[in-house]
Each structure stands twice: as C-alpha cells, then as structure tokens.
Amino acid sequence: SSTMSFSEAEVQSARGAWEKIYVDAEDNGTTVLVRMFTEHPDTKSYFAHFKGMDSAEEMKQSDQVRGHGKKVFTAINDMVQHLDNSEAFLGIVNPLGKKHASQLKIDPKNFRIICDIILQLMEEKFGGDCKASFEKVTNEICTHLNNVYKEVGW
Numbered sequence: 001s002s003t004m005s006f007s008e009a010e011v012q013s014a015r016g017a018w019e020k021i022y023v024d025a026e027d028n029g030t031t032v033l034v035r036m037f038t039e040h041p042d043t044k045s046y047f048a049h050f051k052g053m054d055s056a057e058e059m060k061q062s063d064q065v066r067g068h069g070k071k072v073f074t075a076i077n078d079m080v081q082h083l084d085n086s087e088a089f090l091g092i093v094n095p096l097g098k099k100h101a102s103q104l105k106i107d108p109k110n111f112r113i114i115c116d117i118i119l120q121l122m123e124e125k126f127g128g129d130c131k132a133s134f135e136k137v138t139n140e141i142c143t144h145l146n147n148v149y150k151e152v153g154w
Helices: 008-022 025-039 041-047 056-061 063-080 086-103 109-126 128-151
Strands: none
Touching: 008 025, 008 063, 008 109, 008 128, 025 041, 025 056, 025 063, 025 109, 041 063, 041 109, 063 086, 063 128, 086 128, 109 128
16 A cells, blocks of 8 residues: 555654754765675676775765765655655655666665665664664655556566
C-alpha cells in the first residue's frame, strides 16, 4: 500500500533523531558514502566519473563525494519533513526512485545499504534510541523505492 502509518509520536521521535545527524549534513553524508564505497566497493562503479576514489582519505576530500553526500541527506530530509503526509512523501520518493532505476540504473539493494550505514552512524554518535527512532523511516523509504522499481519493471 502507498499509505504510511506513523503515529504522531513516531513522527516526532524520528524527526528528533534525524535532526541530530542532519545538523552536519555534508560531513555525515560524506562519512556515509565513504563507508559505502569502502565496505561495498562495487558501489563505486556507479560513480566512475568521480575523481579521487582510490582511498577513503581521498574520498573524504572529494568535492564530488561531499556534494553527493549532502544531496542524499537533503533528499532524506525532505522525506522526513513529510512523514505525516503520504502524498507529499511519495511526491519526493517516486521521481527519485524513477531516476535511479531508469536513468542511473542503480541496483535497489544499494538503498538498503545506505540506510543501514546511516542507522549505524546514528547509533555510534547518538546511541541505540536514536537509531531505533529512525529505523521505521528507513524501512519506509526502502519499501517505497523498491515499489517504484517494480512499477518501472526493474
């Protein structure tokens, strides 16, 4: 189904958790991407046009990696602002999913990877409660992105 079931309390605690990590969107977004590239090196193939991807140190300094890290966090932030409005939420998720499926040809398993790394970073920096508050959000994001992929016949 395309409706989301977040209680008001869940929305508030998810937003509270997200705010903590979003304050440093560029740095934390970069950390997430660098982890993805180093722990799942196959994901680097999607970013063949990025320069300086040989070491974690280089990636951290890369304007391209930093820019994309911020972009990822900005997109998630837009979704987090609309957890209580399915239509608005899907208005962000659907075009994003379509672009990654049709244009960029990104394997949808990578959304789960990136979400898991975000949760891991939340737990490291802010503890288990922070992570737990945001887990349902990442599940929704991944579920809806996967649905978009099915619709476009991935």
